[in-house]
Amino acid sequence: MVLQDLGRRINAAVNDLTRSATLDEKAFDGMVKEICNALVEADVNVKLVMNLRTSIKRAVNFKELAPGVNKKRIIQKAVFDHLVSLVNPHNSPYTPKKNKANTIMFVGLQGSGKTTTCTKLARYYQARGFKSCLVCADTFRAGAFDQLKQNATKAKIPYYGSLTQTDPVVVAREGVEKFRKERFEIIIVDTSGRHQQEESLFAEMVEIQQAVKPDQTIMVLDASIGQAAEAQSLAFKSTAAFGAIVITKTDGAAAGGGAISAVAATKTPIVFIGTGEHLLDLERFQPESFVSKLLGMGDMQGLVEHVQSLKLDQKDTMKHISEGVFTVRDLRDQLSNIMKMGPLSKMAGMIPGLSGMMGNMDDEDGAMKLKRMMYICDSMTVKELDSDGKMFVEQPTRMTRIARGSGTSVREVEELLAQQRMMAGMAKKMKGGMANMQKAQNAMGGGRGGNQQQQMAAMQKRLQSMGGGGMPGGGGMPDMSTLMKMMGGGGGGGGGGMPDMSQLMKMMGGGGGGGMPGMGGMGGGRGGRR
Known part of the structure; x- marks a missing residue:
């Protein structure tokens, strides 16, 4: 599982310190160093890790601690709070509203799992009482419409696409207009996967955005993307101005820290994480719950x-x-x-x-x-x-x-x-x-x-x-x-x-x-x- 090893190492470092007979500044520095090494090895941006290190050390100043204070508790809380801060951009994502058309456009790299995630999200909102549908504006990849059609049929979600129309802007506009007239509440538009160096595809992405005027643009990030995550997400941000991130394939064995770097670089909230291939394998992301799970503290609300x-x-x-x-x-x-x-x-x-x-x-x-x-x-x-x-x-x-x-x-x-x-x-x-x-x-x-x-x-x-x-x-x-x-x-x-x-x-x-x-x-x- 992505980030599972990272969580284990951070947890072990904190536990070793709190169980230590002598809890002094040297032992504390050793714990912070181990946490930072674990984050760097998990592909989290080095500059980000150094900032985290400084913040934790500033929060626990041994010289200023009162004689009878519980040092273990203060250290644990400092680690928790600053890890939450690492994945929390302090920006609220768009919240879909009932009884109105909420258009959500997906963008991202090729092979990041956009089409599957579109269906998962449509099913997620459908299960919560929203009238959901899907529009396939990916006319570039062979089989994209067939894949969306199969997923949508399996999830019993209405869909729109074309096997003859090659202009994705036209398909997107027609699909969104059709579903708006039919009073659908969640209209999800799937677009072609693209790369920051493909200027024509980026221009096409902007045209689709202007045609459908989405209430929210979501970037899909593969958890295994590594250090490239930051550069790619910044390129998408400057062009498509996405307002949320979905991290996919977190059930893999990759390091996964690159996605965390992307959140920090773009100041964009993660809204969901994909935890598997099944349509139900989509979890709502909350920074506190995420770090809580990372540190072995559980996520009781998520379990409920x-x-x-x-x-x-x-x-x-x-x-x-x-x-x-x-x-x-x-x-x-x-x-x-x-x-x-x-x-x-x-x-x-x-x-x-x-x-x-x-x-x-x-x-x-x-x-x-x-x-x-x-x-x-x-x-x-x-x-x-x-x-x-x-x-x-x-x-x-x-x-x-x-x-x-x-x-x-x-x-x-x-x-x-x-x-x-x-x-x-x-x-x-x-x-x-x-x-x-x-x-x-x-x-x-x-x-x-x-x-x-x-x-x-x-x-x-x-x-x-x-x-x-x-x-x-x-x-x-x-x-x-x-x-x-x-x-x-x-x-x-x-x-x-x-x-x-x-x-x-x-x-x-x-x-x-x-x-x-x-x-x-x-x-x-x-x-x-x-």
């Missing part, structure tokens, strides 16, 4: 939005838990929900501390572990799935039959049933508490509205302020179970609640050590037997 956008069906499970019941079928439903959330590496960045605990664990290993658990559940009868698990203790031969039917081992079946028993025990303890929580959420507006968003914003702020252990090494990890209950414990009236991730992750690893138990044994299913 991601889970809610999936519309996971939790109604039956939440009802059972409020009654003090947790069946094998409930366990299977939760496993299914985890699989819908996407790659574990993507989720790990959102959950405080989890990315560090995952280490170099492969998404494939985690996904295979989940699949094998699903195979076990699928080999059970309806009676077994709807049971509390006691019948397996009374009739152990059932486990042998299920292991054979699912192509797994009896031990794996035992581990899964042990997790179900553990969660059933938790459900018993939570009986009544869940009902009260749900009542409270309903009384405050359903738990899904503004109140929950305020709770999440406040919680994220607390994590970012480095107070109470939000930062690794700053006093311990927040209680995951508590955090997840805050996110959706009662389900907000059913149908959208977030499962208790600390327990769900236990299922996958079998129950290991501290922090988030079980992650260490995830690949081999160790430690889960009771």
